[in-house]
Amino acid sequence: MQFIPQILFLFLLCVGVYLFSIRLIAIRRNILRGKSESLNDQPMERWKNLFLLALGQKKMFKNPIVAIFHLFIYLGFLIINIEMLEIVIDGLIGSHRVFFSIIPSIYTFLINVFEFLAFSVIVVCVFFLFRRNVIHIARFRSSDLIGWPKNDANFILVAEIILMMLFLNMNAADTLLQSRGVNDYSSTLTGNFIFSSYLHPLLNGYNNEILALIERASWWAHIIGVIAFLNYLPWSKHLHIILAFPNAYYKRLTPIGKFANMPTVQQEVLYAFQPELANQEITNAAPSTFGAKDVHDLSWKNILDAYSCTECGRCTAACPASQTGKLLSPRKIMMSTRDRAEEIGRVIDKKGKFDDDGRKLLFNHISEEELRACTTCNACVEDCPVSISPVDIIIQLRRYLIMEQSSAPNEWTMMFGNVENNFAPWKFSTEQRTKWIND
Amino acid sequence: MNVPILSDEIAKGNSPDVLFWVGCAGSFDQRAQSITKAFVSILNKVGINYAILGSEEMCTGDPVRRAGNEFMFQMMAYQNINLLNQYHVKKIVTACPHCFNTLKNEYPDLGGSYDVVHHSSFLQDLIDQGKIIIKEGGSFKGKKITYHDSCYLGRSNGIYEAPRKVIEALDAELVEMKRCKSNGLCCGAGGSQMFKEEEAGNTRINWARTEEAVASSAEVIAAACPFCNTMLTDGIKVKEKENEIKVLDIAELIAQSI
Ligand code: SF4
Numbered sequence A: 001m002q003f004i005p006q007i008l009f010l011f012l013l014c015v016g017v018y019l020f021s022i023r024l025i026a027i028r029r030n031i032l033r034g035k036s037e038s039l040n041d042q043p044m045e046r047w048k049n050l051f052l053l054a055l056g057q058k059k060m061f062k063n064p065i066v067a068i069f070h071l072f073i074y075l076g077f078l079i080i081n082i083e084m085l086e087i088v089i090d091g092l093i094g095s096h097r098v099f100f101s102i103i104p105s106i107y108t109f110l111i112n113v114f115e116f117l118a119f120s121v122i123v124v125c126v127f128f129l130f131r132r133n134v135i136h137i138a139r140f141r142s143s144d145l146i147g148w149p150k151n152d153a154n155f156i157l158v159a160e161i162i163l164m165m166l167f168l169n170m171n172a173a174d175t176l177l178q179s180r181g182v183n184d185y186s187s188t189l190t191g192n193f194i195f196s197s198y199l200h201p202l203l204n205g206y207n208n209e210i211l212a213l214i215e216r217a218s219w220w221a222h223i224i225g226v227i228a229f230l231n232y233l234p235w236s237k238h239l240h241i242i243l244a245f246p247n248a249y250y251k252r253l254t255p256i257g258k259f260a261n262m263p264t265v266q267q268e269v270l271y272a273f274q275p276e277l278a279n280q281e282i283t284n285a286a287p288s289t290f291g292a293k294d295v296h297d298l299s300w301k302n303i304l305d306a307y308s309c310t311e312c313g314r315c316t317a318a319c320p321a322s323q324t325g326k327l328l329s330p331r332k333i334m335m336s337t338r339d340r341a342e343e344i345g346r347v348i349d350k351k352g353k354f355d356d357d358g359r360k361l362l363f364n365h366i367s368e369e370e371l372r373a374c375t376t377c378n379a380c381v382e383d384c385p386v387s388i389s390p391v392d393i394i395i396q397l398r399r400y401l402i403m404e405q406s407s408a409p410n411e412w413t414m415m416f417g418n419v420e421n422n423f424a425p426w427k428f429s430t431e432q433r434t435k436w437i438n439d
Numbered sequence B: 001m002n003v004p005i006l007s008d009e010i011a012k013g014n015s016p017d018v019l020f021w022v023g024c025a026g027s028f029d030q031r032a033q034s035i036t037k038a039f040v041s042i043l044n045k046v047g048i049n050y051a052i053l054g055s056e057e058m059c060t061g062d063p064v065r066r067a068g069n070e071f072m073f074q075m076m077a078y079q080n081i082n083l084l085n086q087y088h089v090k091k092i093v094t095a096c097p098h099c100f101n102t103l104k105n106e107y108p109d110l111g112g113s114y115d116v117v118h119h120s121s122f123l124q125d126l127i128d129q130g131k132i133i134i135k136e137g138g139s140f141k142g143k144k145i146t147y148h149d150s151c152y153l154g155r156s157n158g159i160y161e162a163p164r165k166v167i168e169a170l171d172a173e174l175v176e177m178k179r180c181k182s183n184g185l186c187c188g189a190g191g192s193q194m195f196k197e198e199e200a201g202n203t204r205i206n207w208a209r210t211e212e213a214v215a216s217s218a219e220v221i222a223a224a225c226p227f228c229n230t231m232l233t234d235g236i237k238v239k240e241k242e243n244e245i246k247v248l249d250i251a252e253l254i255a256q257s258i
């Protein structure tokens, strides 16, 4: 009988970790359906980005107050995981506060630190809920967030508050039971903890049995909540907690204004001018499409970007097109890319392989009008806290529109003609190039 | 105006130190032509050993590449690189951030590696070396000048300080717009937008940017890109501020002050 809680705990833990792993494997599969792109050069630079951009959250500090608040949630999340380790061990071997017997001298201090973080997380989450729902901040109000994305953001804030409350409640009930000398609890006399002791007056009226029940219930609810949270993560924008790290590491290190070369086109052009120089291997291996019409035409990094996006909208707030009422929103580009990757993932889950479902990233999720509005100004890339490039996706879709569909606004078609015939985007002859000298 | 053409110079046995890449805007656009002339007048005055390609220059391919037409970009790049390599060009200076970005960042992949500098860095160097000497009590002394960052110069290539140093050398008061440097708002011309009607929205990007420039209370809006210049000049006209606010390139500011 006495092992039942432990078995139950082990079972829950296994189910939680199993479901989480399956989901991560599916996401990895969806990402790797993208085209291969080698992003392993300059490891030192990459580690630097990981530490500065992901761990150090450098871009967040463009707005220091929000950055510090976000840092609390983030540190709270990271550090409270140490406490989780104790909870897991306790759950598995049936101990009570196992670390207390190992490190009694600093145990209370540690829990006090955790409690401080838990308390800060609650305060910050309440503030963020307020900011998101009451204060008018344009990037949280725009239409691309209506429905699930908005609920997702609120849900996770509420969940964090509940989890942290359970943690504090558990500590409060525990220390109260200790001070009353109740059997199972008085063997680990940790003493009161700073923050949870404020809850004592609320619990003091209960007798020992009920209090022990509250303590156990909080403990179970907390761990079940954490396992649920773990499994919620990869379905939500909060996946950035994990993916921000690889995304910073694999960030492209080329200047952001540089467009990726297309060796196949380069070779075709070379072939036209100097056939003897063209690399036959690349020319012959020409892909069936130029540019991208669907997510698997994009690089795997673009799809990783999409899964890492936290939907914060900093990109859209900086985007000159979005700012002036154009249809384009770089955040929506990322959300659409993720939606499409998920859509394809569901087809594969159902059928075992990808069958054409008659839908595409281009047209079904992202319209021509959106793509046309981009000035390639890179403001979105500059402001993204998790190293995402929406413009890289935009440009690959634009390439498809022009090179595969010959779909361009009239003025562009005329400009292409000028460049081709007069070697300038305007209708002037080459002789007129030096006319300014004598004007 | 005396402007050496590279092919002539090579025929005469001269080898210029630096090629001035004029760019299509600088060659054909009326407003941008005066930027080109201003820059050339500085080069001549300082005595730089330079040349231009003249009628042999072609579009770098920036607008077609950004529109998505990679074929045409590769065609332009191929022909330009062939020409530049044939003339053994080592150093290029250009007054256009789009040409600058393409020549500097995109041509190396295609076999064209040169030392490419933007005219803002070039001018700053000349000032630092004492080769450009600003007139005492120049026409911009004490004037409020704001600087609009070009996306392809700033965010794309990290050049924020050189143009500002040039403005400060004029003894002018540099005032910043609310959004500047890495946060600077685009003028609306990049990504080949210059060559088509803006998509439907509630305002135009260049109008929005012009409003920010006007709000800085500057008397001069300095730009370092012919396209930004056109966009902001247009914005100032729409806001009916032509009489109070001038849009000038940093080369024009210098040319009028030496
Ligand atoms: S690069 Fe395009 S999408 Fe990104 S901010 Fe500029 S205009 Fe918007």
Ligand code: SF4
Residues within 6 Å of the ligand: A308, A309, A310, A311, A312, A313, A314, A315, A316, A330, A331, A334, A383, A384, A385, A386, A387, A388, A390
């Ligand atoms: S792309 Fe970056 S800046 Fe834009 S919403 Fe996603 S995380 Fe935020």
